[in-house]
Amino acid sequence: MDPVKNPYAPGAGTPPPELAGRDELRETIRIALERVRAGRPAKSILMVGLRGVGKTVLLDRMRQDAETSGIHTVIVEAPEGRSLPAILAPQLRQALLRLSRIAKAKQFAQRALRALAGFARALKMKYQDIEVGLDFDPEPGLADNGDLEHDLQALLEVTGIAAKQAGTALTIFVDELQYVAEEELAALITALHRSAQRSLPVVLVVAGLPQLPGRMGRAKSYAERLFDFPEVGPLSQDAARIAIAKPANDQGVKVTADALRRIFHETHGYPYFLQEWGKHSWDTAKASPISLHNVELASKAAIAALDESFFRVRFDRLTPLEKKYLRAMAELGPGPHRSGDISDQLNRGVTSLGPTRSQLIAKGMIWSPSHGDIAFTVPLFDEFMRRIMPGDDWRT
Numbered sequence: 001m002d003p004v005k006n007p008y009a010p011g012a013g014t015p016p017p018e019l020a021g022r023d024e025l026r027e028t029i030r031i032a033l034e035r036v037r038a039g040r041p042a043k044s045i046l047m048v049g050l051r052g053v054g055k056t057v058l059l060d061r062m063r064q065d066a067e068t069s070g071i072h073t074v075i076v077e078a079p080e081g082r083s084l085p086a087i088l089a090p091q092l093r094q095a096l097l098r099l100s101r102i103a104k105a106k107q108f109a110q111r112a113l114r115a116l117a118g119f120a121r122a123l124k125m126k127y128q129d130i131e132v133g134l135d136f137d138p139e140p141g142l143a144d145n146g147d148l149e150h151d152l153q154a155l156l157e158v159t160g161i162a163a164k165q166a167g168t169a170l171t172i173f174v175d176e177l178q179y180v181a182e183e184e185l186a187a188l189i190t191a192l193h194r195s196a197q198r199s200l201p202v203v204l205v206v207a208g209l210p211q212l213p214g215r216m217g218r219a220k221s222y223a224e225r226l227f228d229f230p231e232v233g234p235l236s237q238d239a240a241r242i243a244i245a246k247p248a249n250d251q252g253v254k255v256t257a258d259a260l261r262r263i264f265h266e267t268h269g270y271p272y273f274l275q276e277w278g279k280h281s282w283d284t285a286k287a288s289p290i291s292l293h294n295v296e297l298a299s300k301a302a303i304a305a306l307d308e309s310f311f312r313v314r315f316d317r318l319t320p321l322e323k324k325y326l327r328a329m330a331e332l333g334p335g336p337h338r339s340g341d342i343s344d345q346l347n348r349g350v351t352s353l354g355p356t357r358s359q360l361i362a363k364g365m366i367w368s369p370s371h372g373d374i375a376f377t378v379p380l381f382d383e384f385m386r387r388i389m390p391g392d393d394w395r396t
Contacts, residue, residue, distance in 0.1 A: 001285055007247035008278035010305070013056040016275055017247035021239025022058055025230055029062050029205060032228075033071055036203045037169040044192055044204035046177075048212055049232035051364075051378045052272035052310070055207035056175050058232065062205060063173045072098060072163060075173040080363075084184035085148065086129040088172075089120055092159060093132055095170060105166035110136060112158040118144030119155045149187040156191040160200025169201035178208040178215060178364060185219035193226055207232070209377050211367040234269035234379075237261075243271065244278050253282070254289035262295045266302075270379050272310065276302045311384040317363060323385075325356050326365065327394040329374065330385035336375035346395065 007017040025047070035042040049055050063073050074091035078084070093116055100109035118138030120130050123146060138144055143154035163170040177185075188204070195202040204227075206212070216223040235243060241260045248255050263281065267273035280298035281290050318326070328345035329337055339357065343350045357374065360366045365381075366374050376382060 001253065001282060001287065003283055005251050006279055006282045007251055008275045008282060010272060010275040010279055013060070015057050016243065016271060018243050019057065019061060020243040021235040026062060026065060028230065030065060033066055033169060033171055033203060036201045037071060039199055039201070041196065042203065043228045044226060046206045046208065046212060046216065046227045046229050047232050048208055048210050048229060050210065052270045053232045053234060054271035055232050059173050059175055059205065059207045066171050071169050071171055073171045073173060077175045078177050078179045080179045083127040083129055084180050084188060085123050085127045086131070089116060089130055089132040092116060096159065096162065097135070099162045099166050102166045105162050108162035108165045111139065112162045114139040115143040115155050115158045118142050119151050122146040122151060123148060148184065149190050152187045152191040153194045156195050156202050157198065157200065160195045160198070160202040163201050169203060172204050174204065174206045176208060177206045178212045182215060182219045185216060189216065189220040189223050189226060193222070196226065209364050209367060210369070211361060235271060236269065237264050240264045240269045240274055243274050248290065252288065256289050256291050258292040259290050259295045262292055266299055268379060276305055280305070307384060307387065311381065314365065314378060315388065321356050322360055323389065324394045325353065325360060327385050327389045329376065330382035334382050336369050336373040339372055339374055342374065
């Protein structure tokens, strides 16, 4: 079949041809945003899930949904090593400039831009990565104390007032929030709490790894009352079937029932892996329908592609001891596993491996579902570790 017409789209944050199985969560977000715009209470949303479940794609689709309905949005990614003020300030500036073009919100948006100027200047000494254009001179005493928790409250408050005057809401979409420092998370939570207390239309929609709710709770104990925490998991078998079959059908290509079952078995319903298997199954087939035999041939190519990109890019960031730790986890299976069982595999004490475990959590490779337990954040990573580090040399 023509590879140019191959509809599947494996890639980091690449939108799939069919966003299956997420309608209920999208509707939940839509209702929350409409309630906020109408001045009614609604919690911010913190979506959590493993790598490969499509959180980034879902977050961007929700942002598009919100923009289509007339809600103002900003979207940022929180990479490792960047401060929250640095990633937030430029996007808030763009949102405020848009609000300033609405006549009834103009003066309020301009005041918020003055607050942003004071915010950036006051915090520049502590967060030296802040780079944002300043359209107005600061207003003395407005968001310029140099204390992030106090200043972010003031900044989001005046921003929320501008959005309210414009008859809209401001939704801040953040991806990978687990990389933000806890003191900065505390400031963000406090600012959102203040906006909610004043019934201002500011809401946060976040995607992150499973450890994020715990980090939010440690940052501010009342975080659980400000957020809903929907879990984004693998697709059901029916949703996975739609994700594979519909894009093919739209191109006039059928996929046999046994081929669909095999793809689901191989991918466990994880959206990223579904796209990888769909792509290679299409490329393997010479004509419609895509058969079980095509999927069997495609599985080798799909696994090789994952090993070279999706898995390898994470593996290459690890130190030798971190690789051994993950290999010991893989020896025990998918998990979760007790920390003591992992240390036994390496003939090391639990305490001596504590720093390694902490480093892997910070890198987003593992998380702790409960006290003393450790699990992979990347689906099927145990199988990859056994492939890339075969034998028993890792034990030494």
